Amino acid sequence: MIDRIDNVMLFFQRMFLALANICLIIMLVINMTQITTRAVLDMGISWVFPWTVFLFCWSIFFGFFVLYRIGGDITVDFFVDRFGSVGRTVARHFVNLSTVVLMVVMLWHGPQTIMQQFGDEIEIVELDRWVQTLPLFLSCVLVLVNAMLDTAKAFRGDPEPVFTKSIDDEDEEMS
């Protein structure tokens, strides 16, 4: 069951990563086009800026889940490491619990935020603002599930994922 949910999460991780990256690529391309047309034709493109803001938000909101799935946020291990494996296990549960609390608050009030944005059309983009915000709540759902999944993994005895490699590890791999 845990592994099956983990596979589903992996699917969403890849999908959200692709979506966030594509948003960034489109932002890059349209802004480069804007710079070029302004330099060559002395003509700006009015839709570039609002669409850049829109895609920027999507990139961040889709990326929010990816950030947690692949361990991108900053944490301070110094104090917790003083308490050995017990401290790390307790901290792992505490972090997951904290994440669940925040995500529940976000999602509980999410519909209200979305409702307030109905009919609030973004100029030039011509989409309601809730379309821009929706990926935030989709990511919150996935971050919530991921935190609960990690708790289940911890109870099963799975080690915490490690995301960095030292030069000694690389040397060993090379040899």
Added chain:
Amino acid sequence: MAWILFVGFMVLIVLRVPIVIAMGLAVLGAVIAGGFSNQLYIIPRMVADGVENPGLLAVPFFILAGNLMNAVGMTDKIFNFATTLVGHFRAGLAQVNVVSSMIFAGISGSAVADIAGLGTIEVKAMRDRGYPVEFAGALTVATAVIGPIIPPSIALVIYGFLANTSIGRLFLGGVIPGILIGISLMLFNRYMAAKHDFPREPKASLKEVGSHAVDGIAALAAPGIILGAITFGFTTPTEAGVLACAYSVLLGALYKTLDAKRLWQAITDSMRVTAMIMMIIGFSHGMGWLLAIEQIPQAMAEAVLLVTDDRNVFLALLIVFLLAIGCVIEGVPAKLILIPVLLPIIDHFGIDRVHFGLIIVYALLLGLATPPMGVGVYIMVGITGRPFEVLTMAVLPFLVPLTIVLIMITYIPALTLWLPNLIMGPP
């Protein structure tokens, strides 16, 4: 309410809660403590509003430009170029480490990108030439501080947005302090070389210098493009970031080193860092609302003025305070918390906001190298495999030259303001 915000955030960080979640929970706790528990809907709303921020559109592009430069192998080329320039000095590779970071700083706006990009190459090269790994790691953390000072700088973009200050002026203001930091670290290396008999590299021939100089000039052109484009009004800071990315891709095409996999990885790394920074800003948007309700900036200003009305004393207190805060709070949330609080006081003392920008960004950056929130040291633990305490102890001596430069920047405003005033005119 305000103390719940600050103390809550710090307690959560100590308990290993990721920064974004810690910021969100601290704001949540403060909102509830402030009697607004029936208005928790403001939290998701403020996150959505905080991220939708045109002033920060440049952030992902400056991050991506640095990562693309890593992806196209510019870090190796910069390292080789720096080796031909200063490798034959006493403690040659240590000096190469400093010069490489100064050149890379002109491409990337992030200290973390500097450590991640150059760190492995520098530490491995120094280890293989007999330098202690701890010294190599500590020096790499110290030199990474140059990244967000020499333009472009993500930290200065965020400051510019928060303090409503020209990004062009801030970028120009960082040039001389960045060079000063580099010189101070090189002098310190020279001093260490005399104590530890670190090796020199063979002097490069003119032919070698010439061949690597082409790569070096290619790297050095990036800050010229960025600064020129912003300063002379050809582009916005966001577009300058886009130009820097396009330039990196162009170099990748010329060197034939940028394949789809590397490009995708660079975009992924950039997206990840941007998402982290912007989600912190998103959650802290609620914090700004709370600070405004409690009138914390005004109260803070009154409290400071009760202690001293002397500008120099205030500046001394400011840098001690910022160094202490930098130890316990990471740079982005620290700026988000402190800048709105400190700006009224800065204005009262007539301190130029560009000058203050460089002081606060640099002072908080030193937190990269100090426990418990030393992000740079944490990354170096990952690279070297050495314990946090060992690397922290190794970094401490480097804080001496870095702090001397901070004092110079603080008390000699011309170091920061001369260049922007010269090029862009007085504010």
